[in-house]
Amino acid sequence: MRPYLSFFLKGLAMGAANVIPGVSGGTIAFITGIYQRLIDALKSFDIGALRMLLSGDFKVFALKTDLAFLAAIFAGIALSILSLAKVLEYAFVNYEVLTLAFFFGLIVASIIGVGKQITRFSPANLFALLIGVLIAAGIAFLPPAEPNASFFYLTICGAVAICSMILPGLSGSYILLLMGNYVLVMQAIGGLNFSVLVPIAVGCVLGLVLFSRLLSYLFKNFQDLTISILTGFVAGSLAIIWPWKTTQYLTLEGKEKAVGYEWLLPDINGEFVLAIVLMIVGFLLVWLMEKYATKSTS
Numbered sequence: 001m002r003p004y005l006s007f008f009l010k011g012l013a014m015g016a017a018n019v020i021p022g023v024s025g026g027t028i029a030f031i032t033g034i035y036q037r038l039i040d041a042l043k044s045f046d047i048g049a050l051r052m053l054l055s056g057d058f059k060v061f062a063l064k065t066d067l068a069f070l071a072a073i074f075a076g077i078a079l080s081i082l083s084l085a086k087v088l089e090y091a092f093v094n095y096e097v098l099t100l101a102f103f104f105g106l107i108v109a110s111i112i113g114v115g116k117q118i119t120r121f122s123p124a125n126l127f128a129l130l131i132g133v134l135i136a137a138g139i140a141f142l143p144p145a146e147p148n149a150s151f152f153y154l155t156i157c158g159a160v161a162i163c164s165m166i167l168p169g170l171s172g173s174y175i176l177l178l179m180g181n182y183v184l185v186m187q188a189i190g191g192l193n194f195s196v197l198v199p200i201a202v203g204c205v206l207g208l209v210l211f212s213r214l215l216s217y218l219f220k221n222f223q224d225l226t227i228s229i230l231t232g233f234v235a236g237s238l239a240i241i242w243p244w245k246t247t248q249y250l251t252l253e254g255k256e257k258a259v260g261y262e263w264l265l266p267d268i269n270g271e272f273v274l275a276i277v278l279m280i281v282g283f284l285l286v287w288l289m290e291k292y293a294t295k296s297t298s
Contacts, residue, residue: 004068004069004072005072007034007069007072007073007076008072008073008075008076009076010028010029010032010034010073010076011072011073011074011075011076011077011079011080012076012077012079012080013025013028013032013076013080014026014028014029014073014076014077014080015076015077015078015079015080015081015084016080016084016088017103017106018077018081018172025077025166025172026164026166026167027107027110027234029166030110030117030230031109031110031286034073036219037066037069038069038070038073038166039166039212039215039216039219040066040216041065041066041069041070042070042166042208042209042212043212043213043215043216044064044065044066045065045209048064049061049064049065052064081189082189086190096243097243097244097271097275098243098271098274098275098278100241100242100243101243101274101275101276101278101279101282102278102279102281102282103241103282104238104241104242104243104279104282105278105279105280105281105282105283105284105286106282106283106285106286107234107237107238107241107282108238108279108282108283109282109283109284109285109286109287110234110286111231111234111235115227115231117227118224118227118228118231119223119224120224122224124225125224125225125228126228128225128228128229128232129228129229129231129232129235130232131229131232132228132229132230132231132232132233132234132235132236133232133233133235133236134232134236135232135233135236136232136233136234136235136236136237136239136240137236137237137238137239137240138236139175139178139236139240146180147180147181147183147184148179148180148181149181149184149195149196151199152199153181154181154196154199154200154203155199155200155202155203155206156179156203157175157176157179157181157185157200157203158199158200158201158202158203158204158206158207159203159204159206159207160175160179160203160207161175161176161179161200161203161204161207162203162204162207162208162211163207163208163211166208166211166212166215167215167230167233184196185200188200239263242263243266243275244263244264244265244266245262245263245264246262246264
C-alpha cells in the first residue's frame with residue numbers, strides 16, 4: 001500500500017505543476033523516478049488490452065496495463081488539478097513574480113536531475129540538448145492564438161497539451177495558453193463545464209495512448225539522445241518561467257491580445273529578496289524529491 005501512496009503524492013505534484021503555464025508535470029515524473037514506468041504503462045493500452053477488458057479478464061488487463069500504478073498517479077493528478085486550480089490561478093494572477101520565482105527554482109533543480117541521467121556526453125547528445133533548448137525557448141516567442149470552444153479544436157488542444165505535459169520541460173498549460181484556451185479550460189475545471197472538459201478529455205486519452213508509444217520506443221532505442229533533448233526542453237523552459245517580464249499586447253478590433261514578452265532585470269527590493277528565497281525553496285524541494293526517489297529506487 002505504501003508504494004501506491006507514494007505514487008499518489010507524486011501525482012499530486014504532477015497535477016500542481018501542470019496548472020501553472022511554463023511548468024511540466026513530466027519534469028516531476030522524471031525527477032521522481034516514475035517517468036519510464038509511466039510511459040510504458042500508457043503504451044500498454046492497445047488492441048490486446050482492449051480485448052482482455054471486453055472479455056472480462058480484468059485481472060490480466062490490470063496487470064498488463066499496470067492499472068494500480070496508473071490509478072494512483074492519475075487520482076493524484078485529478079485531485080490536485082481540481083483542488084489547486086483556483087488557488088494556483090489566484091497566486092499566478094496576484095503574485096506572479098513570487099509564484100514564477102518558486103517554479104524557476106524548481107526547474108533549475110530539475111535540469112540537474114534530468115541531466116544526471118545521461119550516461120555519456122557525445123557530440124550527438126550535446127547537439128540534441130541544444131535542439132531541446134532552442135525548441136523550448138522558442139515557444140516563449142510564439143504569440144497566443146484566440147480562444148476557440150469548438151469540439152474539434154478542444155480535442156486537438158487536449159491531445160497536444162497532454163503530450164506536452166508528459167514531456168519534461170514543456171508545459172501543457174503553456175501550450176493551452178499559446179492555443180488560446182488556457183483561461184477557458186481553467187474556468188471549465190473550476191465550474192465543471194463538461195461541454196469543454198469532455199472534448200479535452202477525449203483529446204488527452206488519444207494523445208496519451210499514441211504519444212506514449214513513440215516515447216517508449218525512443219527511450220528503449222535512443223535513451224541518451226532522448227534524455228539529452230528532454231534536458232534541453234527543461235533548460236529552455238526557463239525562458240518561459242523567468243519571473244521578471246512584462247506581457248506585450250496588441251490591440252485588434254478593440255481587444256487586447258498577448259503577442260509576446262519583454263524580459264527584464266529585477267529591481268533590488270523586498271519582493272526580489274522574497275523571490276530569491278522562494279527560488280531556493282523550489283530548488284531544495286526538487287532536490288529532496290530526487291533524493292527520496294533515489295533512496296526508494298535503491
